[in-house]
Amino acid sequence: MLPDRSGVSTRESQADRLDWAESELSGEQILEMDSQPIRGHSYWSLAFRRLYRKKLAMVCISIIAFMYVGSLFSPLITPYDFRAVDLQNTRQGPSLAHPFGTDRQGRDMLTRVIFGVRTTVIITITSLLGGTLVLGVVLGLLSGYMGRWVDAVIMRMGEVTSSFPEILLLLIFVSAFRPRLLTAVQAFEDATGLDWIIRLGVLDFMIISVGLAIFGWFGMARLVRGQVLQARESQYIEAALVTGASTAHILRVHMLRNILSPLIVSVSAGLAGVAGAELVLSWIGVGVFPPTPSLGRMLFENGSPQVLLNHPHLILFPIGAVTLLFFCFNILGDAVNDAFNPRTR
């Protein structure tokens, strides 16, 4: 797939152009042009150039990048501690001291929204990049390349995991494993003297990521498998085999590089889905547990008619953050798809 897309401007095409332009160029100029190296455009540089030309997409990518980088430093950039309760100033409207107001316990909403975004950001990274991508790519590569019983086992496993009604199973999954893991981690914390695993919500992030990855890897694996099946028939793989390349080398160097572009498209299109799943789970009350702030939880707590009527800022700011995030994810997914699959527009 990839090799025939590269090298748009080859020596032949340059020569063609020279043919009809001959009259305008002197012999010296032609000689000069011939001696200079011809700079081709690779598939990747063309794709990124197409992406770069979309202004809205670039704005959205900047916003996403800002949110992802910002959430790394959220403890530094937020004006308050997300747990700091101030019962003197509960449910206050936006002010200079609290730009987004305060919630029913007097906690600063701006801080909580930033930390809520951080939760979503962490889940998308750990679940999509860690779980789905690694599981999906490795199993898909194996399945497509090894074939036979390996393929059969992986595909049947995938059919099983994708046959569950996702939300219901995640509900059961979280409620089955969280209490057990919580006890185990508490024992571990007591034994080692560490105190940050539960406090920072690492446990919740792990459970949700594992849960989402278990039910989400199959789509990626099927995509990779299909690409590998196509690539396996090609001559450069045959050539690699003849020269004695190992399976691991072929998978890593030849296969993985060829499936990179559908992978990028699929990951950027999947971001919104993963973020949505985390928000739904936290909204229902089995995702990220308090005190770790989550936008889903905020939307649930402040969604009642009383709050909507009397303190709409409590829900409007989380709504704004979620909408912005989703909008950017969707634009990014579209733009990347257009840029990397120029034919399917």
Add this chain to the structure above:
Amino acid sequence: MGVYVIRRLIWLPFLVVIVTFITFAMLRLGPGDPVQIWLGQHQNDEVRERIRAKLGLDDPLFIQYARYMEGVITRLDFGESFKFRGKSVREVIGTRILVSMQLNLAAIIITLGIGIPVGLLAALRQGTGWDNLIVSIALAFQSLPVFITAPVMLLVFALHLDVLPTSGWGGFFSPKIVMPAIVMGVPGIAIVVRLVRASVLDVLGQEYVRTARAKGLPELTVRYRHILRNALIPVTTSFGFILAGLAGGTFIVEIYFGIPGVGRLSLEALNARDYPVLMGFAIIATTFFVLANLIVDLMYPWLDPRIRLGAGHVT
């Protein structure tokens, strides 16, 4: 084709058994002893043991599962609810599932009823202001998940304008269904609009459309018989995808608007550790999901004879 269908059908029961067994095991692994909840305040070791034995909770997991499935298959008996004492799971789920189905149906009608014509319009006006407007609005709608639109709709239409009731359930023809159905349908509209638009644009470039126009068929006939019919194939095949998207929304909408459907029921059952109800619902949902996938797959060649099942490498 025949071999493929038979292979799928043979694999189907195994798939259902594996999936339901995992669900069964996970529910048994969960915290909270059902007997404790069953007994409530009257705790007594002897009674507890007797009930455990009576319910068969001491047996190995496989035997419990086999016994349970035997009841399900031979008598459609999903057991008795722990929470609603004396009511069978079938009764508890049966009434709730009808509510959820009506809500989902209303949402699908809204999704397709708005999505298909608008998508067609955008494609036929490609490149004009209409097209750009529709595509932009669809993109914005796609970024509005259920948990966002629900409170906003409630705020605007129920609390400020006071034209729709805030919550509750009154059947398919009650105004109470309007808001939840719209909230559930909106994210799907965006997907359908974009699908239909892309698909119609694809069909518009086909030669049979030019032929149809060239032989002087009325524009309406061309649009509906030649363009729309062929353009809807990808929409039909992504119907399963749209249904799956609705499932997540069902949970949130039912809880938020106080609708007594299966989404709310399963959350209540989870909190009450009402395993039989959860198990029953999981089995029904899984079977439905697996069958829906199968039907969608089998529908490809029926809709588009160019696709042959089982041919090539993609299973």
